[in-house]
Amino acid sequence: MPIRTGGTNGTGAKTAVMTGVGLCTALALLLTGCSGSGSDGESADGTGVKNGDTAPLADRASVPKRPVPRGDGSEVPADFNGDGHRDLVLNDLVKAPDAVQGDDAGIGIVYGSGTPRGVDPAVRQTLTPAANGAPTDGVLPAAFDAAASCDLDGDGFADLIVSTDPPYDGLGRPPVPLQLLFGGPDGITGKAVVLKIPAKARYGDEWPDHPVCGDFDGDDKPDLAVTASAGQVSYLRGPFSRAGAPRAATAPVPGGGPVLYAPAGKADTDGDGYDDLVHATRTHEPGKAAKGKLLLGGPRGPGEAGGTYTFKAVALPPPPKLPGADGKATTDLMESAEFIVTRTHQGEEKDLIALYRSGKSDPVVSFSTSIFLK
Secondary structure, three states: OOOEEOOOOOOOOOEEEOOOOOOOHHHHOOOOOEEEEOOOOOEOOOOOOOOOOOOOOOOOOOOOOOOOOOOOOOOOOOOOOOOOOOOEEEOOOOOOHHHOOOOOOOEEEEEEOOOOOOEEEEEEEEEOHHHHOOOEOOEOOOOEEEEEEEOOOOOOOOEEEEEEOOOOOOOOOOOOOEEEEOOOOOOOOOOOEEOOOOHHHOOOOOOOOOOEEEOOOOOOOOEEEEEOHHHOEEEEEEEEOOOOOEEEEOOOEOOOOOEEEOOOOOOOOOOOOOOOEEEEOOOOOOOOOEEEEEEEOOOOOOOEEEEEEEEOOOOOOOOOOOOOOOOOOEEEEEEEOOOEEEEEEEOOOEEEEEEEOOOOOOOOEEEOHHHHOO
């Protein structure tokens, strides 16, 4: 469930990236921004605290954490450490009061577990431009947003595609703003590399954006589609090298749009063995009904028009109470695959992430992204 809040992900959602994270258990009292409940809403640790009743964790110098479990590789989507459990990627992290006007807080990853709750907020990491970004012309990015996730190099560990803001003077073709962070047995570690888009695969002078993963040519290798100018699509054939280069690339594909998505649920919409693309004229708000158009995959990749695609509306559970909120809070859908994931927030200092099983009104786990504060 990779998702990105404010960007697109490998499943086409512009939200946080959903991976797997699990149980708060005995840390519920220590992680005051994290609570776990059973079907009756009572906490699993026997404290009687219900989801949403505890205050978000903030202004704390240190937060108890557990190490990322080592994995051997898997085919589970958004499984960065390869332990067979999907992980959760979060873009919009709350900021400390003295950093509200500061730089991007980075990307938060909550790693998955085999518990019924799916994710464990105690097993987490923060990816920042300073620690994990790749410089362009010697300048590190200020923006760092998860855009998509898939196993680009085919090693059994999911990788993360990040959108950044490299320096650009407005003259000629802009640099590629997309960077790749590779997963491994310990999750995502190390520095990103800039995605290599060969000159022959680019078109015009617009920023390459809206990356979508898929096997568009049916060879069981991960491919990447990225927007180019004037509705063209840069089609990059995988697998990708650790230097960020695709195995091959073609001339830009016409017939797309300025925004790309992966079809929700089943990537191969017509069942012919090739993943398909959805393109639209404007950004789609997750959970809202909307229309797009299909660009069908085939032996040579995406290229054949496939008619209208419908983004279906997703009904959200009742929003949880946001601890400490003064006035009305906003709830956004972040993921609607294995779990429904929402973010209720107010300003840049208060939020609550909640994970629900389909059709349920009580979250199985909830926590504030303030747990990522150092």
